[in-house]
Amino acid sequence: MNIPDIKFDEKGLAPAIVQDAISKEVLTLAYMNEESLRKSIETRETWFFSRSRQELWHKGETSGNTQKIVEMKYDCDKDAILVLVEPAGPACHTGSYTCFSESVIGDTKEVSGDRFAILNELEKVIAEREAEMPEGAYTTYLFDKGVDKILKKVGEEASEVIIAAKNRDHEELKWEAADLIYHLLVLLREQKLPLDEVLTVLEKRR
Secondary structure: OOHHHOOOOOOOOEEEEEEEOOOOOEEEEEEEOHHHHHHHHHHOEOEEEEOOOOEEEEOOOOOOOOEEEEEEEEOOOOOOEEEEEEEOOOOOOOOOOOOOOOOOOOOOOOOOOOOOHHHHHHHHHHHHHHHHOOOOOHHHHHHHHOHHHHHHHHHHHHHHHHHHHHOOOHHHHHHHHHHHHHHHHHHHHHOOOOHHHHHHHHHHOO
16 A cells, blocks of 8 residues: 555545455444554554544554454545454444444345345354354354364264255254354354355356
8 A cells, every 4th residue: 555645634534444354344434644554554453543532543452452454455536445454352442343233224134135145144243253252152152162162063063964964854954054054154254264265266166
């Protein structure tokens, strides 16, 4: 990124849209000036300019919820910045995974015409669980136990799929296949591998 190309406004600021590099969920909207942008590039973590406090702030400096920068882009008008990150915890000061949790129009839980929309929704929920780690949630339990536990569950569910298919039990197979897909998505999140990259491999194999 060439900083001189960025068109800061009359206050020396440019909006920075922060997006989870894995789930593609928009996490927050903040502002950067030239100094915070330089610090973000140098440290590979997000730095912003607080309009209320009129000072720089390093995301996660006090909370520990830092954001590791994977990629930064700017738009065609060169006056807005897109920051793709790997978040280490919630992005919102409320403790939520994303600052954008209230709907004005539409509901992501409504039935969609996209038959694979549930995968996007599930990937988002898994990302939320990893960031917020709510007590009592099964996904929290998996992340807390770590990769060995997740791998064990993937192996167990794959075995259950094999058994259900061998028995020609469609009812059992669909439940076990759903369990396998869920645990596989948890594994991809733990490995910081976006589902999009897996889908890209499938596209290349066509």
